[in-house]
Amino acid sequence: MxxxxxxxxxxxxxxxxxxxxxxxxxxxxxxxxxxxxxxxLLERNIKPVICVGYRETKIYEALDxxxxxxxxxxxxxxxxxxxxxxxxRKELTEDTIIMNGDVFFDENILDLIIDTDKDCSLLxxxxxxxxxxFFLKLENGYxxxxxxxxxxxxxxxxxxxxxxxxxxxxxxxKNKLEQLIGSQQHQLxxxxxxxxxxxxxxxxxxxxxxxxxxxxxxxxxxxxIINHINL
Numbered sequence: 001m002x003x004x005x006x007x008x009x010x011x012x013x014x015x016x017x018x019x020x021x022x023x024x025x026x027x028x029x030x031x032x033x034x035x036x037x038x039x040x041l042l043e044r045n046i047k048p049v050i051c052v053g054y055r056e057t058k059i060y061e062a063l064d065x066x067x068x069x070x071x072x073x074x075x076x077x078x079x080x081x082x083x084x085x086x087x088x089r090k091e092l093t094e095d096t097i098i099m100n101g102d103v104f105f106d107e108n109i110l111d112l113i114i115d116t117d118k119d120c121s122l123l124x125x126x127x128x129x130x131x132x133x134f135f136l137k138l139e140n141g142y143x144x145x146x147x148x149x150x151x152x153x154x155x156x157x158x159x160x161x162x163x164x165x166x167x168x169x170x171x172x173x174k175n176k177l178e179q180l181i182g183s184q185q186h187q188l189x190x191x192x193x194x195x196x197x198x199x200x201x202x203x204x205x206x207x208x209x210x211x212x213x214x215x216x217x218x219x220x221x222x223x224x225i226i227n228h229i230n231l
Contacts, residue, residue, distance in 0.1 A: 007101030008053030032062035132158035
């Protein structure tokens with residue numbers, strides 16, 4: 001099993017607060033967030049693949065000494081994560097966890113996504129529908145609608161920032177990736193590969209409500225992590 005971590009973006013909503021370092025290298029209990037994630041993956045014999053771009057040397061420093069593979073997106077400032085993902089596309093050969101590099105998660109959350117038998121799934125939190133960054137509408141656990149501005153009455157959950165695609169699903173996944181990149185849709189997120197398949201395939205979800213997680217979009221998110229660690 002592999003894990004592809006997307007860590008190329010600038011993070012404009014928080015960059016002014018953190019002196020323009022990648023948010024994925026913010027320290028959590030004295031360890032860069034992305035290093036913490038990579039160590040958990042390596043401890044489970046999962047190969048980490050890191051997509052970098054903005055201030056990439058800071059991420060190299062944060063992961064110094066660890067056995068990881070890098071892919072560089074030179075267009076990180078004018079593209080979104082689907083473009084970074086495209087540079088690492090040759091790694092899509094086996095069951096693959098895909099996660100945004102700025103997500104904090106506990107080990108029990110990681111084990112859930114590792115152990116799932118679903119062909120394709122995203123982690124979601126059904127306890128969050130009022131405030132958050134990106135919402136999904138579900139029917140019987142399958143994604144039916146998605147969006148940052150999804151009306152409140154249609155929201156079933158918030159998307160966590162982590163998913164998994166099993167080997168048997170990779171053919172459809174890679175074909176859609178190439179189709180979107182081929183049509184110059186570089187401004188999409190990697191998750192749009194899955195969202196564009198919901199009319200053809202059942203994209204499933206795994207609910208982690210009640211477990212602690214946080215994706216760092218704003219400095220408040222980082223403070224939530226620090227407060228959780230210090231409990």
